[in-house]
Amino acid sequence: MIENIDLSLVDWSRAQFALTAVYHWLFVPLTLGLSFILAIMETIYVKTGNEEWRQITRFWMTLFGINFAIGIATGIILEFEFGTNWSNYSWFVGDIFGTPLAVEGILAFFLESTFVAVMFFGWNKVSKKFHLVSTWLVAVGATLSALWILVANAWMQHPVGMIFNPETARNEMVNFWAVLFNQVAVDKFLHTVSSGFLLASMFVLGISAWYLISKREELLAKRSILIAGVFGLLSSLLVAFTGDQSARTVSKIQPVKFASMEAMYEGKTNAGLIAFGILKDTEKKIGDKTIKEFAFKIQIPGLLSVLTGGDKDSYVQGLKDHISGNEKLGITSTPEKMQRGKFAMDVLTSYKRARLINDTAQISAIKGVFKEQDFRDKYFRYFGYASVDKPEDVIPNVAVSFYSFHLMVVLGFLFIMIFSVALYLLFKGTLSDNKWFLWIALLSIPLPYIASELGWLLTEIGRQPWIIQDMMTVSQAVSQISTGSVITTFILFAVLFTGLLISEVSILLKQIKTGPKH
Amino acid sequence: MSDWGRKVWVIIIIKLFIMFVILKIFFFQDFLYKNYHTDKERSEHVLNQLTNSSDNHDRKH
Numbered sequence: 065m066i067e068n069i070d071l072s073l074v075d076w077s078r079a080q081f082a083l084t085a086v087y088h089w090l091f092v093p094l095t096l097g098l099s100f101i102l103a104i105m106e107t108i109y110v111k112t113g114n115e116e117w118r119q120i121t122r123f124w125m126t127l128f129g130i131n132f133a134i135g136i137a138t139g140i141i142l143e144f145e146f147g148t149n150w151s152n153y154s155w156f157v158g159d160i161f162g163t164p165l166a167v168e169g170i171l172a173f174f175l176e177s178t179f180v181a182v183m184f185f186g187w188n189k190v191s192k193k194f195h196l197v198s199t200w201l202v203a204v205g206a207t208l209s210a211l212w213i214l215v216a217n218a219w220m221q222h223p224v225g226m227i228f229n230p231e232t233a234r235n236e237m238v239n240f241w242a243v244l245f246n247q248v249a250v251d252k253f254l255h256t257v258s259s260g261f262l263l264a265s266m267f268v269l270g271i272s273a274w275y276l277i278s279k280r281e282e283l284l285a286k287r288s289i290l291i292a293g294v295f296g297l298l299s300s301l302l303v304a305f306t307g308d309q310s311a312r313t314v315s316k317i318q319p320v321k322f323a324s325m326e327a328m329y330e331g332k333t334n335a336g337l338i339a340f341g342i343l344k345d346t347e348k349k350i351g352d353k354t355i356k357e358f359a360f361k362i363q364i365p366g367l368l369s370v371l372t373g374g375d376k377d378s379y380v381q382g383l384k385d386h387i388s389g390n391e392k393l394g395i396t397s398t399p400e401k402m403q404r405g406k407f408a409m410d411v412l413t414s415y416k417r418a419r420l421i422n423d424t425a426q427i428s429a430i431k432g433v434f435k436e437q438d439f440r441d442k443y444f445r446y447f448g449y450a451s452v453d454k455p456e457d458v459i460p461n462v463a464v465s466f467y468s469f470h471l472m473v474v475l476g477f478l479f480i481m482i483f484s485v486a487l488y489l490l491f492k493g494t495l496s497d498n499k500w501f502l503w504i505a506l507l508s509i510p511l512p513y514i515a516s517e518l519g520w521l522l523t524e525i526g527r528q529p530w531i532i533q534d535m536m537t538v539s540q541a542v543s544q545i546s547t548g549s550v551i552t553t554f555i556l557f558a559v560l561f562t563g564l565l566i567s568e569v570s571i572l573l574k575q576i577k578t579g580p581k582h
Numbered sequence: 583m584s585d586w587g588r589k590v591w592v593i594i595i596i597k598l599f600i601m602f603v604i605l606k607i608f609f610f611q612d613f614l615y616k617n618y619h620t621d622k623e624r625s626e627h628v629l630n631q632l633t634n635s636s637d638n639h640d641r642k643h
Contacts, residue, residue: 419626
């Protein structure tokens with residue numbers, strides 16, 4: 065039945081989810097980062113009693129408020145889509161996905177929402193210290209919200225801490241801490257949150273640069289650049305460090321994604337790190353998939369082996385290792401995984417048939433099989449492979465994975481340079497004289513947004529064809545609804561989101577032009 | 583209330599109306615809760631969805 069689903073239904077459902085997620089992520093990182101910048105600025109105001117710091121805080125708080133208000137609840141649309149378009153997935157993941165999202169809703173969102181009200185409307189109504197605590201709690205609440213969502217997403221990359229119950233057809237959480245401290249979740253949280261800090265710092269730096277170009281609000285601009293420069297530099301270094309750590313984890317936990325990120329078909333020792341590369345199609349193939357080669361590349365010899373394995377003799381796995389297997393390295397081939405997945409599927413099919421004829425002995429026996437560690441580790445973890453037609457189908461889009469990863473890395477290093485130069489010129493006292501740099505800072509505002517979206521593109525496209533790594537394909541996850549209704553809502557969302565985005569940008573621009581109230 | 587504050591409140595109200603009154607009710611009903619009444623029926627549906635792909639696979643090969 066699943067294989068009879070019109071592929072366009074899967075494609076449109078994916079496109080709709082991607083559109084919603086990309087749009088949602090335009091608001092989230094600025095909220096994450098700007099909330100901390102506000103908290104830092106307000107702390108300085110409370111410590112010094114300097115009214116100018118209060119004005120500066122309130123100005124950025126206005127921009128924060130516009131972004132927060134327009135972006136609020138856009139994430140709920142993703143939850144609508146889970147229930148309507150991805151019902152098999154939503155059911156299959158059970159409380160693994162539900163628990164982190166519920167914790168997010170109960171703890172973090174309410175913490176954030178409650179104190180946002182005090183933060184916006186509490187000036188002159190509550191004490192300075194209480195207001196400051198509220199601002200910090202908004203920042204902490206926003207970060208905790210992100211934590212739980214990222215924990216849920218990390219589980220899709222590396223499913224741990226659960227047992228599948230054939231009776232309910234759901235995965236049930238057996239180890240909350242394994243889900244929370246999943247290595248992918250830890251890396252993802254640190255990398256994503258620090259990238260939000262970086263994005264907000266660039267936002268503050270760029271707008272402040274515009275004030276200096278326009279020769280107005282000089283005090284606000286320079287003080288804001290000081291905070292954004294320091295916070296941005298620290299954040300961009302943290303982004304580089306956590307990104308490196310995240311890539312190491314991917315190389316171990318999702319090696320096919322990692323090989324695609326590096327466009328590495330053949331595994332090797334002394335593998336070089338591609339600093340820059342352009343891919344081209346070749347005549348060679350893996351199954352029916354065309355192999356890409358580098359038309360041009362700049363490579364640092366041995367560095368990829370060093371980064372992933374600690375020394376240049378370390379072997380970096382290629383895509384072919386995973387398709388054909390590599391006995392020496394203990395890598396199971398994809399056809400073998402397909403066989404194991406098929407076996408797990410047969411056991412589940414037997415359970416379904418036993419339930420139809422109410423064969424209680426057989427039902428009980430099969431339920432026992434699903435509780436066996438050996439069955440879970442050797443067979444059920446490859447359950448999704450039963451729905452894979454050809455071994456090469458487990459290779460994601462190599463070009464998208466490679467370019468999104470490398471462009472993100474290049475931008476990451478550019479951000480470190482921009483924040484360093486901003487601080488250097490600020491301390492040297494020549495920032496206002498260097499118009500070229502002020503323009504670079506202003507024009508760089510969109511770049512962290514691009515880098516951040518590229519990160520998600522890599523995370524999600526690099527995991528294809530899986531919605532849950534190795535356990536469920538995207539095609540298995542989709543609901544049997546009409547393609548027409550998905551296309552209709554896709555168009556509705558595109559119109560709604562575009563309208564909201566235009567509104568936000570126009571209100572933001574008007575407020576920036578107006579500047580702070582003196 | 584400031585000018586920007588008024589605009590933002592209008593946008594929030596319109597957005598929430600579109601999301602929860604139009605989209606949720608007319609376009610985004612929960613598939614399993616709309617079509618099946620009990621958790622047992624829902625689990626049977628998902629079980630069928632997952633294992634029918636296996637049955638089809640058998641037929642194809």
